[in-house]
Amino acid sequence: MAQSMNDEHILEIDNIGKTFRRRDDTDLVALDDINLKVKKGAFISIVGASGSGKSTLLRIIDGLLEPNGGTVKVNGKTVTKPGKDRAMVFQNDSLLPWKTVIQNVAYGLTLAGVKWRDAAKTAQGFIDLAGLSGFENQFPHQLSGGMRQRVNVARGMAVDPDILLLDEPFAALDSQTREIMQTELLRIWQQTGKTVLLITHQIDEAVFLSDEVVVFSARPGTVRERIPVPLARPRNLDIKRSIEFVGLVDQIWKLIEEEVKAAAKT
Amino acid sequence: MLHKLNRFLNGETYFASVARFVLSFGSLLIIWQILTATVVTNRLLLVPPFEVFRAFMDEIASGEMWNNAQATVFAVGTSFPVAVLVGVLMGVVLASSRAISLMGGPMLSALNSVPIIALAPLFIAWLGLGFASKFVLVLLVAVFPVVVTTEAGLRAADKNLIETARSFNATRLQIFTTVTFPYALPFIVSGVRVAWARALVGIVVAEFFGSFAGFGFAVMAASQTFDTATLLAYVIVLGGMGLIGSVIFQSLEERLAPWRKA
Numbered sequence: 161m162a163q164s165m166n167d168e169h170i171l172e173i174d175n176i177g178k179t180f181r182r183r184d185d186t187d188l189v190a191l192d193d194i195n196l197k198v199k200k201g202a203f204i205s206i207v208g209a210s211g212s213g214k215s216t217l218l219r220i221i222d223g224l225l226e227p228n229g230g231t232v233k234v235n236g237k238t239v240t241k242p243g244k245d246r247a248m249v250f251q252n253d254s255l256l257p258w259k260t261v262i263q264n265v266a267y268g269l270t271l272a273g274v275k276w277r278d279a280a281k282t283a284q285g286f287i288d289l290a291g292l293s294g295f296e297n298q299f300p301h302q303l304s305g306g307m308r309q310r311v312n313v314a315r316g317m318a319v320d321p322d323i324l325l326l327d328e329p330f331a332a333l334d335s336q337t338r339e340i341m342q343t344e345l346l347r348i349w350q351q352t353g354k355t356v357l358l359i360t361h362q363i364d365e366a367v368f369l370s371d372e373v374v375v376f377s378a379r380p381g382t383v384r385e386r387i388p389v390p391l392a393r394p395r396n397l398d399i400k401r402s403i404e405f406v407g408l409v410d411q412i413w414k415l416i417e418e419e420v421k422a423a424a425k426t
Numbered sequence: 427m428l429h430k431l432n433r434f435l436n437g438e439t440y441f442a443s444v445a446r447f448v449l450s451f452g453s454l455l456i457i458w459q460i461l462t463a464t465v466v467t468n469r470l471l472l473v474p475p476f477e478v479f480r481a482f483m484d485e486i487a488s489g490e491m492w493n494n495a496q497a498t499v500f501a502v503g504t505s506f507p508v509a510v511l512v513g514v515l516m517g518v519v520l521a522s523s524r525a526i527s528l529m530g531g532p533m534l535s536a537l538n539s540v541p542i543i544a545l546a547p548l549f550i551a552w553l554g555l556g557f558a559s560k561f562v563l564v565l566l567v568a569v570f571p572v573v574v575t576t577e578a579g580l581r582a583a584d585k586n587l588i589e590t591a592r593s594f595n596a597t598r599l600q601i602f603t604t605v606t607f608p609y610a611l612p613f614i615v616s617g618v619r620v621a622w623a624r625a626l627v628g629i630v631v632a633e634f635f636g637s638f639a640g641f642g643f644a645v646m647a648a649s650q651t652f653d654t655a656t657l658l659a660y661v662i663v664l665g666g667m668g669l670i671g672s673v674i675f676q677s678l679e680e681r682l683a684p685w686r687k688a
Binding site: 222224241242244247248250256257267268299301319 | 586587589590591592593594595596600604605608682683684685
């Protein structure tokens, strides 16, 4: 199945809209007519101004939120609730504080009914992959912020999803740790070949990691522009100083700036 | 030298905590001794520590201590676990539904603000002298702190953690067993700690009015014969029970939530 699906779209988002009802009974249109198709194995980032509904879209794809209209299909099947084919990595501190690193990484597996011995074996593999060997029996509060996010990513990977959904996973980290984590994420992505959808505020992070950057408009969120990133892989941090890289960052930054200014006028 | 001692007493070691306990307990005994020798010389009001100790040994030798301990410990030992269990179950029910919480909440806090101890004579009239009235009174005074902290703990559970569990397709029961309940556990234990102190008050009052044996009964009996030394001996035993419970539940609380300390 993996080979034949290669050129097909693993994720199809059609006409997704989401409106929230405010407390005063007015409507807040968060997403309006989102259309996006993602190929298997691609690394896609979504950037946009704050409040442009990026996280909302990710929650709809994961099945945590129901859209008001439109459909999300993963491997051709319509999403109605969270499932094994998707895994979400949240921004921060979504590790269970009373569980050790290995128990946290195995959490999704144990919820799915996998026996502890098998779950631990799988978890150990991803612990090693994420560079956490030796920390298996530590508790989250004993780890640094960067380490905790490695555990978070490993936990998402461990359930072997087709699509990994990352919601600003490095937002709470300092800039040095963040850059290290970016290269780590690239390495893990290349070794596992997963499809990745990343939400981020950092434009340089989006360009550095992705095959394509999707720029959202200001609220209500729509797809403003899709910008392919033609930089060669494997990439290392040096390319952040290349002319192409800086040019792409600049181009995306201008788009977002226009959106923010337009939104401020209305 | 003094500086060193101070550093040692501030320390986190096991010996330092033992030393702190011995020091504070020792100074209490000394003040007590001085008090009985100078200010309160009337033996009906207060007796020196050594006489209390002797009364304590007498009670042990005569077998009275054992009889009373059996009655009290049996009543508390059966009633308190039931109170905790019922309290946790009620807390879970209240936390599971907003409607139930809104309906039951005001009634519970009204009941909670009634000094249940004041109803002790009534319970004794209903249930007779002895075990049954003790059981019910302890249950009633001990259950509320557990209900309140269980509900609060379950409601306080981190929304991010619940969403994480949901994203891994967890069922409602799995969310309860792997997220909200472990999160609430240290809260529940702190409620149990408060409940234990209340349970001891409950049992003593129940035994004051309605029993033929037990620490409360012994305190009452001693006071009626003006035997202050025996009275204080039983009070100290009760204090010991309270202290042991408090220490156990406190350390359990810390062990269950080590991430809060860091």
